[in-house]
Amino acid sequence: DINTSRYNEEFHEVCCLGVGEYGGVHKCIHRLDGCTYAIKKSKTPVAGSVYERNALNEVYAHAVLGKHPHVVRYYSAWAEDDHMYIQNEYCNGGSLADFVDEIRRTGCFLPETEISHILYQVAQGLRYIHSQNLVHLDIKPGNIFIHRNPKLMQSPESGLESCEEEEEFEEAILYKIGDLGHVTAVSNPCVEEGDCRYLPCEILAEDFSNLPKADIFSLGLTMFEVGGGCELPKNGDLWHDIREGKLPDLPHYSKEFNLILRSMVQKNPQDRPSALSLLQCPVLCPQGRK
Numbered sequence: 001d002i003n004t005s006r007y008n009e010e011f012h013e014v015c016c017l018g019v020g021e022y023g024g025v026h027k028c029i030h031r032l033d034g035c036t037y038a039i040k041k042s043k044t045p046v047a048g049s050v051y052e053r054n055a056l057n058e059v060y061a062h063a064v065l066g067k068h069p070h071v072v073r074y075y076s077a078w079a080e081d082d083h084m085y086i087q088n089e090y091c092n093g094g095s096l097a098d099f100v101d102e103i104r105r106t107g108c109f110l111p112e113t114e115i116s117h118i119l120y121q122v123a124q125g126l127r128y129i130h131s132q133n134l135v136h137l138d139i140k141p142g143n144i145f146i147h148r149n150p151k152l153m154q155s156p157e158s159g160l161e162s163c164e165e166e167e168e169f170e171e172a173i174l175y176k177i178g179d180l181g182h183v184t185a186v187s188n189p190c191v192e193e194g195d196c197r198y199l200p201c202e203i204l205a206e207d208f209s210n211l212p213k214a215d216i217f218s219l220g221l222t223m224f225e226v227g228g229g230c231e232l233p234k235n236g237d238l239w240h241d242i243r244e245g246k247l248p249d250l251p252h253y254s255k256e257f258n259l260i261l262r263s264m265v266q267k268n269p270q271d272r273p274s275a276l277s278l279l280q281c282p283v284l285c286p287q288g289r290k
C-alpha cells in the first residue's frame with residue numbers, strides 16, 4: 001500500500017516548492033536526521049525515451065559532481081510507485097528567477113558589488129562543472145538557487161569567530177547551480193536543448209564544438225536579467241540582435257561590468273571568456289580576497 005513508500009516513511013512533506021510538466025518539488029524534513037531537503041517527484045520516464053536519458057543524466061551528473069559550494073548538493077535518488085525521486089540540498093532563499101521578478105516589481109537594483117559577487121560565485125560553480133568535463137546547458141535564473149546562511153545573517157562578525165580555525169571566509173549568501181537535467185559530457189555530448197531564451201545560436205544550429213562557452217553565454221544573459229535587463233525573448237528580432245552581440249547596456253552598472261556581460265554573449269564562442277578567466281577578472285574579484 002502507498003504508506004510503505006520510502007518517501008512517506010522517511011520524510012515529512014512540508015510544502016510544495018514548484019510544479020512543472022516534469023512533476024513537482026517539495027520541501028521535506030527527513031524524519032531521522034531532522035534536516036530539510038528539496039525532493040523532486042516525477043513520473044517514471046518511458047524506457048528508452050529522452051525523458052529517461054535526461055533523468056539518468058541528472059543523477060549521473062550529481063554523482064560525479066559530488067560536493068561543491070556552488071552546485072546544489074545531491075543526496076539520494078530512488079524509484080517507487082511508478083515515480084522517480086531525487087533528494088537534493090534545500091536552498092532557503094528561492095531562485096534568481098524570484099530575485100529577477102522582485103527587481104522588476106520594485107525597481108530596486110542590486111549594487112554592483114552584489115551582482116559581481118553573484119557572477120563570481122556562479123562562475124566558480126561553472127568552472128567546477130567544466131573541470132569535470134561536463135556542461136550544464138540550462139543555465140538560467142530559475143536554475144540558480146540561493147542559500148542564506150542563518151548564522152551569518154545577524155552580524156557578519158559572528159561567522160568569523162565560529163570559523164576562525166578554518167582558513168576560508170564563510171559566505172552569508174551562497175548561489176548554487178541546480179537542475180542538472182541537461183548536463184552532458186563535453187566529449188561525447190548528447191545535447192538536450194535548454195531554455196531557448198538563454199541559448200546561443202550555435203547550439204540551436206547543433207554546433208557542439210565548444211559547449212562550455214554555451215554555458216558562459218547563458219550565464220551572461222542570466223546576469224543581464226539580474227542586472228535589470230529587459231525580459232528575454234524566445235525568438236524574433238531582439239533574440240537575433242542579442243546573438244549578433246547587440247546586448248542593451250545596463251545603465252545602473254559600470255562600463256567595465258557591461259563589457260564583461262557583452263564579452264560573455266559574443267557570437268563566436270571563442271571570443272567569450274572561460275569560467276576560469278572570469279574568476280581572474282579584477283572587476284569581479286572580491287576586494288582583498290585572493
Ligand SMILES: Cn1cc(CCO)c2c3c(c(-c4ccccc4Cl)cc21)C(=O)NC3=O
Nearest residue numbers: 017018025038040088089090091093094179
Ligand atoms: C522549484 N524549486 C524551488 C526550490 C527552493 C528554492 O528556494 C528548489 C530546489 C531544488 C529544485 C530542483 C530542481 C531540479 C531538480 C531537482 C530539484 Cl529538487 C527545485 C526547486 C533543489 O535541488 N534544491 C532546491 O532548493
